[in-house]
Amino acid sequence: MATMTSLIGLINKIQRACTVLGDHGGQGMSLWEVLPSVAVVGGQSSGKSSVLESIVGRDFLPRGSGIVTRRPLVLQLHQIESGTEYAEFLHAPRKRFTDFAAVRKEIADETDRITGKTKQISNVPIHLSIYSPHVVNLTLIDLPGLTKVAVEGQSETIVSDIENMVRSYVEKPNCIILAISPANQDIATSDAIKLARDVDPSGERTFGVVTKLDLMDKGTNAVDVLEGRAYRLQHPWVGVVNRSQADINKNVDMIYARRKEREYFETSPDYGHLASRMGSEYLAKLLSEHLELVIRQRIPSIIALINKTIDELNAELDRIGRPVAADGAAQLYTILELCRAFDRVFKEHLDGGRPGGDRIFGVFDNQLPAALKKLPFDRYLSLKNVQKVVTEADGYQPHLIAPEQGYRRLIDGAISYFKGPAEASVDAVHFVLKELVRKSIAETQELKRFPTLQTDIATAANEALEKFRDESRKTVLRLVEMESSYLTADFFRKLNAEPEKTTNPSGKKSNAESDKNAKTDANQSLTGERLSESYLRRIGSNVNAYIAMVCDTLRNTIPKAVVYCQVREAKRSLLSNFYAQVGRREKERLSAMLDEDPQLMERRMQLFKRLELYKSARDDIDLVAWK
Numbered sequence: 306m307a308t309m310t311s312l313i314g315l316i317n318k319i320q321r322a323c324t325v326l327g328d329h330g331g332q333g334m335s336l337w338e339v340l341p342s343v344a345v346v347g348g349q350s351s352g353k354s355s356v357l358e359s360i361v362g363r364d365f366l367p368r369g370s371g372i373v374t375r376r377p378l379v380l381q382l383h384q385i386e387s388g389t390e391y392a393e394f395l396h397a398p399r400k401r402f403t404d405f406a407a408v409r410k411e412i413a414d415e416t417d418r419i420t421g422k423t424k425q426i427s428n429v430p431i432h433l434s435i436y437s438p439h440v441v442n443l444t445l446i447d448l449p450g451l452t453k454v455a456v457e458g459q460s461e462t463i464v465s466d467i468e469n470m471v472r473s474y475v476e477k478p479n480c481i482i483l484a485i486s487p488a489n490q491d492i493a494t495s496d497a498i499k500l501a502r503d504v505d506p507s508g509e510r511t512f513g514v515v516t517k518l519d520l521m522d523k524g525t526n527a528v529d530v531l532e533g534r535a536y537r538l539q540h541p542w543v544g545v546v547n548r549s550q551a552d553i554n555k556n557v558d559m560i561y562a563r564r565k566e567r568e569y570f571e572t573s574p575d576y577g578h579l580a581s582r583m584g585s586e587y588l589a590k591l592l593s594e595h596l597e598l599v600i601r602q603r604i605p606s607i608i609a610l611i612n613k614t615i616d617e618l619n620a621e622l623d624r625i626g627r628p629v630a631a632d633g634a635a636q637l638y639t640i641l642e643l644c645r646a647f648d649r650v651f652k653e654h655l656d657g658g659r660p661g662g663d664r665i666f667g668v669f670d671n672q673l674p675a676a677l678k679k680l681p682f683d684r685y686l687s688l689k690n691v692q693k694v695v696t697e698a699d700g701y702q703p704h705l706i707a708p709e710q711g712y713r714r715l716i717d718g719a720i721s722y723f724k725g726p727a728e729a730s731v732d733a734v735h736f737v738l739k740e741l742v743r744k745s746i747a748e749t750q751e752l753k754r755f756p757t758l759q760t761d762i763a764t765a766a767n768e769a770l771e772k773f774r775d776e777s778r779k780t781v782l783r784l785v786e787m788e789s790s791y792l793t794a795d796f797f798r799k800l801n802a803e804p805e806k807t808t809n810p811s812g813k814k815s816n817a818e819s820d821k822n823a824k825t826d827a828n829q830s831l832t833g834e835r836l837s838e839s840y841l842r843r844i845g846s847n848v849n850a851y852i853a854m855v856c857d858t859l860r861n862t863i864p865k866a867v868v869y870c871q872v873r874e875a876k877r878s879l880l881s882n883f884y885a886q887v888g889r890r891e892k893e894r895l896s897a898m899l900d901e902d903p904q905l906m907e908r909r910m911q912l913f914k915r916l917e918l919y920k921s922a923r924d925d926i927d928l929v930a931w932k
């Protein structure tokens with residue numbers, strides 16, 4: 306029996322813990338739902354509060370007109386060996402109430418705290434524990450009275466709201482229904498019995514209670530009901546006589562009321578033969594024993610649920626990641642591990658396995674050639690411009706042989722056009738890399754929890770990429786400048802050789818025409834006359850040919866430089882600086898870097914608490930149930 310008693314205590318404890326975790330009846334599958342409990346249901350004024358109070362032996366429930374019970378009240382009775390009675394609310398843990406009038410006030414206030422004074426209802430329970438030598442271990446849930454009409458100030462839906470809430474409790478297979486019906490009303494029309502019949506048609510988990518036996522019309526009695534003939538239930542019906550309104554007004558003591566009740570049955574001509582099975586005290590004992598029995602039966606399924614939930618909670622905790630270590634060295638290690646995880650993803654993007662690296666190839670294969678093709682050499686090497694540049698090149702000096710300076714200037718000018726596409730390639734690759742950093746951070750599962758570290762890594766990686774970009778830009782510009790700094794002499798030697806093809810092998814001019822051509826090609830400016838159009842055209846096309854050669858070279862060398870300076874460096878040393886910095890950081894900064902998303906921390910904490918609850922519940926049950 307001692308074991309039995311502690312079973313109810315155990316379930317009480319788990320129920321309280323469930324409420325702390327926001328895990329109470331009416332929301333999804335929870336531990337709460339498999340825990341057996343007793344819910345008190347009945348129409349308004351059927352005497353629910355009176356029954357509860359006489360089971361407790363204290364009056365402590367708010368009374369008044371209209372719907373007084375607007376939140377479920379989970380009333381946990383704990384039997385203590387001796388000492389003064391006291392009450393405790395879960396929402397005000399360290400406060401002991403010895404004055405039960407104050408308990409009543411606190412229930413009313415706490416109800417209003419959630420529902421406002423609006424007469425609305427809420428399904429968030431109030432937990433009240435009463436410790437007393439005069440109670441049996443029992444958990445009862447007081448629910449709002451079923452009603453048929455909304456009174457003033459209540460919403461239209463109040464009738465169905467109440468019924469739905471009550472139903473959400475009593476339809477659970479583990480709920481024992483204490484169905485209160487007043488004797489001065491036909492049992493067939495009792496709200497409590499109607500609802501109980503609905504959710505528990507076989508009457509297995511319904512206890513019928515008849516109140517107000519003393520108020521029945523003279524000459525009538527409830528023996529038919531109490532003996533189970535009017536409406537059959539699996540459990541015996543219990544009749545009670547509570548304090549009348551007049552008794553309440555006179556503050557009739559509950560203990561006295563219990564005695565009067567006992568006397569009523571013992572001396573009643575109608576119910577005398579049932580006296581030992583009637584009254585509030587008998588009801589309390591009956592319920593307590595039944596509750597213990599049910600708990601015992603349910604233990605295997607409770608343990609099964611607990612085990613299943615523990616597995617689920619552990620899996621969820623693994624998924625969101627365990628909490629970060631507290632000491633500096635471990636934190637540094639964690640940060641470096643996370644960086645490496647990021648780096649791995651980043652490299653996969655570049656080397657293949659993940660998309661993105663191909664976009665860099667795209668820059669070299671499409672963007673750069675297209676940009677080179679678009680360079681305005683046609684305009685630059687137009688007859689007019691060639692003439693302008695060549696004429697200006699030698700200043701007041703006449704051209705002695707070929708316009709050397711003119712050629713150089715034209716070529717220099719043309720080559721400088723390559724700077725644009727070269728820099729554009731650098732920038733394009735920079736943006737691809739930056740985008741890959743962003744993507745890699747998002748794709749690194751391990752980093753998901755650490756928004757601060759994500760930002761830190763992004764900043765460090767982007768700073769490194771900027772540096773690589775600067776280096777790369779310098780290098781490609783240098784490549785372009787190198788092309789102007791020393792021209793390929795061979796090309797011009799070949800050019801100079803060409804006009805001589807028109808001369809004969811002996812070297813003597815073959816005729817006046819070729820003689821004239823040769824003169825035109827090399828020495829026209831000797832005359833100091835303006836350069837002929839065809840000569841300028843020739844210069845233009847020579848420069849164009851040279852530039853085409855340079856273009857081919859740069860098309861090949863710019864990608865090499867860009868890959869060398871940016872891509873290769875990104876792969877080699879994207880976070881090198883960061884590693885060095887982090888290594889020097891103090892513990893506080895390291896912890897700050899490992900700050901997690903507050904929502905996630907909150908979630909983990911919830912999961913942890915729940916896990917703790919379930920684990921300790923399992924331990925407790927093991928201890929109590931298999932002793």
Ligand SMILES: Nc1nc2c(ncn2[C@@H]2O[C@H](COP(=O)(O)OP(=O)(O)OP(=O)(O)O)[C@@H](O)[C@H]2O)c(=O)[nH]1
Pocket residue numbers: 347348349350351352353354355356368369371372373374449450451516517518519520545546547548549550551553
């Ligand atoms: N004479 C007599 N009066 C009773 C008995 N039971 C309840 N009453 C009275 O009936 C009225 C309603 O009783 P409550 O216990 O407040 O009923 P309730 O179902 O809790 O009412 P609500 O919470 O308002 O739905 C009170 O005035 C009680 O004194 C009884 O057995 N005999």
